Amino acid sequence: MINFILSEFFIKKMEGALKKTKFNEAHYVLKGKMIEFCGWDLPVQYSGVSAEHVAVRTSGGIFDVSHMGEIFFRGPQALDAVQYLTSNDAAKLFPGKVQYSGLMTEKGCFVDDLLVHKISDTEYFIVVNAANLEKDYAWMKSKTTQFDVEVINESADYAQVAIQGPKAGKLLAEFTKTDLAAMSYYTFTKGEVMGMDAIIARTGYTGEYGFEVYIKDDAQKASKLFLELCQKGEKYGIVPVGLGARDSLRLECCMALYGNDIDDSHTILEANLAWILKLQKGDFIGKNVLLKQKETGIQRKLVGFEMIGRGIARHGYPVYVDGQQFETICSGTMTPFLKKAVGMTYLPIGKTEPGSEFQVKIREELVTAKVVATPFYKFDQKSI
């Protein structure tokens, strides 16, 4: 018993000291269940994954996401460098606008997925996955030597707290004078949060209304902010949320996770992310391969599915289409809010339409699943 065979979250690698986010002390005060994640000492849960997940959908949650990487592009050719590295069209951004994009390999696959924030014509602020930070930074630097731009990794300076859920705005408003209600989805602004300089973005990884706040102050002030958010959040039913629910929340609304759903062996078209691929913009890494693939068509596509038979499909379980094994499950769980066994997987073209059935090998049994429309969960604007 207690062999957490699938959950990367529960594998403790105690090699050397773990990195601590600026909110670390708060997690111990809040009695979070701490685990190692990408070299960081982070909470996997506080009260419990299911309870935290449901709280975010109905009231709100507070997340330490400081492990994410912050990379700045500064210089006269900052835009050119961003355009060359990423799949989306960063020229469409205005100062204060955020864009979801792909950092592309030469083959049109993902080095990582990221958020591009335009501060000004000469300054962009990019947020990347913790697991890929070093790789991304090295990639960005080595691929932009022809541009007049400085690529700077400022991750160590930043702490990031996400406040997500229908009541997130009410809570954050108690800490800032910024007019949060006026902010539209995927915009950001500089402001003050509890007297600290902050970047406040209306972004998130939960499928809910919410904000991500970046601060540069020290650990003492940061932990105080985290604890006060939790304390003042109580009256709204807002609770601290760990990495466990962060994963189940993002899966319920079908937001891709690098290493699960997207990686360096599936293209952006196969990953069903054509909406962040702008082939009509100028040259960028991977463009030629993707142009060709768009012309010839893809052979497989990432889809959402629901189990029909009894069982939960998990990352890595073999997928069978017409009796033949076809890759493995990307992501899967029993989602706490919808209470359905759902997931995402690649399927061959022709088998990707909603209603199309396939099998998942769960332990030794083949269990039937069917393709369904995504996302599984979509938030109701009226709930705010």
Added chain:
Amino acid sequence: MARVNLFFSKDHEWLRVEGDMAVVGITDYAQHELGDVVFVDLPAVGKELKKGDSGANIESVKAVSDVYAPVSGKIVEVNQNLSNAPVLINQEPFAAGWIFKISMTQASELQELMDEKKYDEYLKGIAGE
């Protein structure tokens, strides 16, 4: 009430002897570590298990875990209530959250399990690690 006839494995299963039959479940420590149980995969009645074989699977949102047979024998009954209410394992791990009943073929295997006092010490050892 003191829990008599109760044995524990190092894998955090409990076993309660009822004649030559044993009821098996997971301990409070185990359910707590696992988190909210969302799915239980029960064995077929009649299945023969050797001590240490996986008898059932318990899943939470983020983890999958085997329930090993603490003794050898044949599955004679499974807790069907867990199909609709897997959370019983969290709520009442030692009572309504029982998982399967096994007819023991080698009662001597009980000697290799811990009693409650030894299990409590074992847990203290884990906590101190």
